[in-house]
Amino acid sequence: MVQICEILGKECASTAICFGMHCVGASVIARNANEYQQERYLAPINEGRHITTLSFSEPGTGAHFYYPQSRLLPAGPDEFVLNGAKHLATNGGYADSYVVSAATVDPQSPAGGFSCVVVPADSDGFEVGPVWDGLGLRGNSSRTLTLNAVRVPRRDLLGNEGDQIWYLFNVICPTFLSAMSGTYLGVSSAVLEAACGYLKERRHSHSATSLSQISIIQHRMGELWSIVERTRRLIYFAASSFDAGQPTALTAVMAAKAEVADCVNTLVGEVMTLMGGITYRSNSKLHRSMRDARAAHLMAPTTDMLRLWIGRTVLGQPLLVD
Numbered sequence: 463m464v465q466i467c468e469i470l471g472k473e474c475a476s477t478a479i480c481f482g483m484h485c486v487g488a489s490v491i492a493r494n495a496n497e498y499q500q501e502r503y504l505a506p507i508n509e510g511r512h513i514t515t516l517s518f519s520e521p522g523t524g525a526h527f528y529y530p531q532s533r534l535l536p537a538g539p540d541e542f543v544l545n546g547a548k549h550l551a552t553n554g555g556y557a558d559s560y561v562v563s564a565a566t567v568d569p570q571s572p573a574g575g576f577s578c579v580v581v582p583a584d585s586d587g588f589e590v591g592p593v594w595d596g597l598g599l600r601g602n603s604s605r606t607l608t609l610n611a612v613r614v615p616r617r618d619l620l621g622n623e624g625d626q627i628w629y630l631f632n633v634i635c636p637t638f639l640s641a642m643s644g645t646y647l648g649v650s651s652a653v654l655e656a657a658c659g660y661l662k663e664r665r666h667s668h669s670a671t672s673l674s675q676i677s678i679i680q681h682r683m684g685e686l687w688s689i690v691e692r693t694r695r696l697i698y699f700a701a702s703s704f705d706a707g708q709p710t711a712l713t714a715v716m717a718a719k720a721e722v723a724d725c726v727n728t729l730v731g732e733v734m735t736l737m738g739g740i741t742y743r744s745n746s747k748l749h750r751s752m753r754d755a756r757a758a759h760l761m762a763p764t765t766d767m768l769r770l771w772i773g774r775t776v777l778g779q780p781l782l783v784d
Contacts, residue, residue, distance in 0.1 A: 463637070464644035464701040471648020475754040476601030478648060482641025483552040483602075487514035487561040489637045490620060490629060491580060498617045503559060503580060514580075515553040516634065517607055518563045518762075520546070525762040527563075528630060528782060530576050532609060534564035542566075542619070544579065544587075544612040554605025555590045558583055562609070566623045578620040578629060587612040598753030631781075635763065636704045636712060639719040643697045646726040646758045650690050653726075653751050657683065657733040664737075679736060686732055693718075693725040713775050720768040723758035730755045 463485055470478035488507050491514065495504055506512035518527040532546020544564055551560065559582050566577045581588055591606030621629060661673040661683070673679055700714035708714075730752045734741040741748040759765045771781045 464640050464647075464697060467641050467644030468648040468651070471645040472652040473648075474601060475645055475649050475751075476599050478645035479599060479602050479642070480553055482638070482645060483515045484513055484557075485641060486516045486634065486637045487557075487559070489633055490516065490561050490578060493629065493633050494621045496617065499580065499620075506558075512558045513553060513556060514559045514561060515551060515557040516638070517548040517551040517554075517560045518634075519548060519550045521549050521606075525764050525767055527762045528576070528627075530563040530565050532562070532564040534566045534577055534579065534614065537613070540616050542579070542614045542616065544581065544609045544614050546609045548607040548609070550594065550604045551590075551607050552602045552604060554603050554607065555593075556603055560588075560607065561620070562607075563626060564609075576626045577623050578626055579614045580618045580620065581609070581612060581614065585612050585614075597756065598750070599757050627782075631712060636715045639715045639763070639768075640697075640701050640704065642758070642761060643700070643715070643718045643722045646722045646755070647690075647694055647697055649751055649755060650693070650722070650726045650729045653729045653733050653748070654686060654690050656747060657686070657736055660737050673736075682732065682736060686729060689725055689728060693721050696721055713772055716763070716768045716772050716775075719763075720765045720772070723765045726751075726755040726758055 463482070467478045467482050470481055488504070491499055491503050491507075503512060503514065507514060518530065520527070520531055522531055523529045530546070532544065532548070534542045534544050537543040544562070546564060548560075548562065551557075559580050561578055562581050563576050563578050583590075587610040589608040589610065591608065594604040594606070596604060661679060664673045665671060666673075696714070697718040700711065700718040703711035703714050730748065734748055734752065737748070740746070743749065763771070774781050774783075
């Protein structure tokens, strides 16, 4: 998945993120799918006939996506009633189903005590809000979701009630962070390639000297290449560790996402400086990359949150304590 998101991200970060979020939602469904979920969701997903996505973020909790305020209350032996709101739902309005988090106990209970359900897009009481006019990533259809007394059959519960802390760190975070790492590695690679092409072709009219012949530019491009390549190695290592079930895989995946966020923002800023004022024009590829790159730090888990979790892991402390 990292390599696919990298390829897509080189051309369009929004497309890569749409694909990545579909993979995240599908992974959560697949991890402990019952027979009904296999037939209703996974079979058409596998055949390319069904798009799903993950919807955890809420307006009131921000980056603390593991404290859902949406409520999933029993309504008899065979179903729940779901009430709440989500925001920034990638693929919103286009997905056929949504993997939604909700508290099945007191919303103020310890982090992780929530459940996940699959909500089909045509469910009664499920509404998708207007397109969010974002600064960047304008192609991913981020939407608000309103859940107004949505009836959810118990067969659409993923796993057991209240056990989502397991899903969070064994499925959701590794898959989501890998997808985002690949996406922004692709953006970084595209920006570096754009710089190489421009600097080789651009010449000063007064001297006919190519910008690629200037020592300081050569030095700075050497630094940028190294930043991208070492970040790529970390991302590939983290993804391989996760695939192999290594005990340190989650820490590596968290580090990869934090590092690529720094990488892509550094690359865009430095390349814009090297290429000059031409990059500052509206609707240039660098202009779009600059807007898209900033979101790498903001997507939960944010870069600051990831570094905090890495530190807690290294020091043997619980991750969710505040």
